[in-house]
Amino acid sequence: MVQPLLLHAAGAGPNPWKVILLLEELQLPYEVKHWTFPELKQAEFGKLSVNGRAPVIQDPNTGVRLWETGAIIEYLIDTYDKSHSLTYTTSPETWHLKQWLYFQTTTQGPYFGQKFWFTHFHPEKIQSAVDRYAREVDRVVMVIDSHLQQTGGQYLVGDKYTYADLAFITWFEISPRAMQNPNLFEDWAPKYPAFSAWWKRISGRPVTVKVLQSMRGLLTQQQKDQALPPK
Ligand SMILES: N[C@@H](CCC(=O)N[C@@H](CS)C(=O)NCC(=O)O)C(=O)O
Structure with a gap:
């Protein structure tokens, strides 16, 4: 137990x-x-x-x-994950999973975080920093889209949802706030169709829907309590 x-x-x-x-x-x-x-x-x-x-x-x-x-x-x-439901035991898949996890933690997280910071919290308005991180957010989406187009796959690694896909979800969830664009995913769709299909697939999983609902609830509460930026 x-x-x-x-x-x-x-x-x-x-x-x-x-x-x-x-x-x-x-x-x-x-x-x-x-x-x-x-x-x-x-x-x-x-x-x-x-x-x-x-x-x-x-x-x-x-x-x-x-x-x-x-x-x-x-x-x-x-x-x-003893049944390896969200991972692989084979090579090169195990290494590709790590590759995407490292990309998420070293690139998506920090760049999206800096975009959020320079847009909403930095005491001075530094437009060049806002623009730099906006370009980096876009570049992360482009990398995922190009990869999915190259492989023709539905997920980042192999043919199933793994922890690599999962790791990207919550930062994408707050990206409309970071980019000050409530229609961000709609705007990305024609430019990045493979990314867009992937995002719909992974954000529509029942577990994802449930967790993001709780996260949004807390975010709305925090906005009220701490005057965080609106969507
Ligand atoms: N690289 C860390 C980043 C952790 C991180 O920045 N967490 C945020 C919350 S999402 C935090 O604690 N921020 C507090 C602060 O910046 O002082 C990780 O992936 O765990």
Whole structure:
């Protein structure tokens, strides 16, 4: 019997929700503790992660405590996806999964995050930074679209939904806010048709729909509480 894992999250911040998506897909029991952004920098949270950022997971079944979503995703897959439902055991697929996970954590997450920051929170308006990160957001979409066009596949790796696809979802979910364009996905569709079909496929999964609904609910609440930017 698996004991509930504890996930430390920070409101609607997209990184912890990547882990929630995976916990839900793997049907693992878990509890979520939400911290405010200022609390992440205080001593109590510092004992969980010296990095002062969410998520962190604590797994009472193994005693493992871990931060950084890439490492957490690899840990959960390795420890709990015994039937390999969201992964592969063959080469080169295992390496391609890692390739996309690294691309997500080093490129999509940071660039989308910086676009969000320079658009909504940076104290000065620096148009060249806003424009640079907007181009990078677009480039990430172009990379995914080109890959899917080249392979003709429905998913990033092989012929099934994997943790590689899953890892991109929550940052795409907040991209209309980052890009200040509620019709962003509609605008991307003619330019990036393979991406668009992939996004519809992965965002329409019942688990994704359920998790994104909760994430949106929290985001709306946060907007009211903390005057976050509207969609
Ligand atoms: N590379 C980290 C990024 C974690 C991260 O930036 N999390 C955000 C929440 S989505 C955070 O904690 N932000 C707090 C801050 O920037 O001070 C990961 O993938 O886990």
